Amino acid sequence: MNETGRHIARRDPAQVMRLSRLGSLHQCRLSFMRQLTRRMAREEWTFTRPVFAIDANGVGHAVYTAQGPDHAYSLVAFAHDLPPEKRSDRVIAEAWDATFTLFDGVPTAQDIERLxxxxxxxxxxxxxxxxxxxxxANRSVRLWAHVVDRLADGQQPDLDQIYDVGxxxxTTAVYGSGKxxxxxxxxxxxxxxxxxxxxTEMLSVYLIRTFVRDLVQHMARAKGGENTADLDPKIARRLGIGNSTGLGMAPFIVNHPILFNNWIMVREEAIARVRSLPRASDAEIAQFQNIFDRSTLSISWWRSEHPVQIRKLADMTSDIQAIASHLDGDALTQDAPWDRLITWAEEALSEEGQELLASLVLExxxxxVDGLASCMADSNTNAQIxxxxxxxxxxxxxxLNNFEWALALDWAAEPNCARAWYVSEEKLEPRLGERFEEPIAEYEQPLAPARDAAAAYKALADWHGDxxxxxxxxxxxxxxxxxxxAQIGRIAPYGEIxxxxxxxxxxxxDMLRAKLSFFGATHFDPRSDRxxxxxxxxGAPYPEDLTNDTADTWVYPEPAA
Structure with missing residues (x-):
């Protein structure tokens, strides 16, 4: 409740579900990676590496087992000596530096041979x-070579290069769910x-990161022998796993309106709950200020060469300065501080800055808010009927409720229907083509719900309402x-873009970033619009360092001592 005893409502889907705003979302404490690390620490999962059979050329396999309260899961990793000319992030690639599967349980020797x-x-x-x-996954060639060479020479990697690449x-794909x-x-x-x-996918990537750290150390030792330095744990913590994500992910949020609704609605409910608080304690203000300061450090490391992202990062820099100045006053010591802060942001900041604050106030x-995470899955199998x-x-x-904005568009005008989604024959992957320049219209996938809603509404015009x-x-x-x-919209108000x-x-x-923000991704670097x-x-703790104290706010880097 705020100072008037009023519960702040969730933000209107018409505001939240615009692509420009979805393309400005940031990770938050409800993100899937942080849910996993909190759970593993809370339940005291154990981690072992029963197999590490990698030769001096970096070829072989390894097994990493995570044991939870009731089940064990094992990453089976295969390392390859990949010629540079075969290294590609494209989905049509046929060879990689490393390949992986997450095995349900602990694999036998026969399982590993089959895999x-x-x-x-x-x-x-x-x-x-x-x-x-x-x-x-593929190596970041420049940073990989740098880390191997420096460690082999008995030195630590250059921090600027670590921060620049990260x-x-x-990974170029992490497939699950029956593929x-x-x-x-x-x-x-x-x-x-x-x-x-x-x-499942988040656990796979968590274990992949541990394998990659161990592999680069192994390769350095193979080169440097006794003089090889051990990678400083603080530097290792700063290293994540990169991911190259293309159009294959974009249709997901169109094709799963209930699931995507649940993600957005849970986040909006969390924001609304915090906005409704009548006041903030000194400890809560201090925690928020600390997280804000650490987030500004992370943002300072964010690099991109894409014009759109360059502009957004410039906006973010201005937003950070405006937020810092605003916080220097009494913004958080008044009644309803978080509601006041979000309201101020809507007038003073870009959508990037607005959504950053919306995530940070949850911390x-x-x-x-953490209990809301249990509402993010889609278990409503009857909703499709x-x-x-x-x-x-x-x-x-x-x-009309979900698509009133679309009914006024001229869908015959070329700018409004210039693109068409289809599936490539070669890789069965989603593609986005130019409708009036390529012969793709007859292969179009139903990924234009607004246009289709306008057509259905027009077709319904002459039908009696009863x-x-x-x-x-x-x-x-x-x-x-x-x-x-339309019927799903009754239970999924945030299900439609x-x-x-x-x-x-x-x-x-924008669709890619919306989904990836819920994974918990950071430092989005578009390489095109696709x-x-x-x-x-x-920043996450490795298995040997995973505790309740380290399992959550690792996404916000601590300033160097």
Whole structure:
């Protein structure tokens, strides 16, 4: 409650679900990586490395086992001596510096032999229901060589280069949920440690990071022998795992409206709860100020060569200065401090700065907001069933609720339908093409819900409002997916993007960033409007250092002593 005893409502979906704002989201304490590290520390997971069979050329395999209260999970890693000309982040690549699978349990020698014949092949191989994920990674060649050489010479790596790149390897795919024969999510969804979204993938990447640290140390020792230095643990902590993510991720948030709604609605509910607090204690103010100061350090390390991100980083720099000046006053000692702060930000800051603050205000209030994480999965299997008895008038109303902005657009105008989503024949991966320049229209995927909603609304215009919607759909089955989405909107108010996903100026990287922010990614670096590099787990404790004290705010770097 604020000073008037009023609970602040969640922000309007019409404000939150614009692509420019979704493309400005930041990680927060509800992010999937931080959920996992908190759980592993709280439940006192144990970690072992039963196998590390890597030769002096960096070729071989290793096994890292994470043991939770009820289940064990093992990363089986394969290291390869990849010629430079074969190193590519593109999905069409056929070889990588390292390949991985997360095994359900502890693999036997026979399991490892089977996996060794398949995991390095990735799409060309097959795994089984005993495997939960399949992934691959490439070295950051410049930083990898630098770290190996410096350690082999008995020296530590240059910190500027560590901060500039941030990772020794970057994954180019982390597949889960049944791809290439791996276990379906249903196999593990009822396990508490994997019930939240993407916990399998987050555990895979956490263990990959440990393997990469061990591998670079191994390669340095193979080169330098007795003179090799051990990588300083403080430097190792700053190294995350990079990730190259392209268009394959963008359709996910369109195709999973309930799941995406749950992520956004939980975050909005957390923000609303904090905004409703009547006052902040001295300790809470101090904690927020500390996290803000540490976040400014992280942002100072954020680099990009993409024009859009360069502008956003410039805005962020101005926003940071404005926030710091604002906090120097009495902003947090008044009644309803967090509501006042968010309200001020909406007038004074860019969307980047607004969403940064919206994430940071949650940090002092784990007891208030962390429990919401249990609401982020999608367990509503009945929501996909169309209610055929719904009157046409109600269906029209639901379309209007989510897509009123779209009904006024001229969908025949080329700028409003310039793009088309399709699936490539070669790799079965989503692509975005130019509708009027390429012969792709007949292969278009249903990833333009706004256009389709406008078409359905127009088709419904001449139907009497009392007629059941099933009668309309019998004559117009092409509108089934729109009616389904409209009905889903009753329970998923944040399920629809309030922007045109096929316009001439759509930025798919906004969709990528929205999803990746919930993973907990930082330092988004777009390489075009269609793919982005990020960093994961930078600053996180390695297994041997994972405790309740280190498991949470690791994403905010501590200033150097």
């Amino acid at each position: 060794g014949q398949n995991v390095p092949l990735q799409e060309a191989g097959r795994v089984s229901e005993h495997e939960l994920s399949l992934s691959r 990772y020794l390897m970057r 290439f024969g791996a276990a379906d999510r249903e196999k593990t969804a009822d396990r508490p440690e994997l019930s939240a979204p993407f916990q 002092p209030y784990g007891d208030l 169309i209610d055929g008895a719904m009157p046409v008038s109600k269906a029209r109303e639901l379309i 007629i059941p919607i099933r009668e309309f759909l019998l004559q117009h089955p092409e509108h089934r997916h729109t009616i389904r989405r 309030r922007d045109n996903t096929i316009s001439a100026d759509v930025m798919p990287i 793919w982005v590099r990020i960093c994961m787990y930078a």
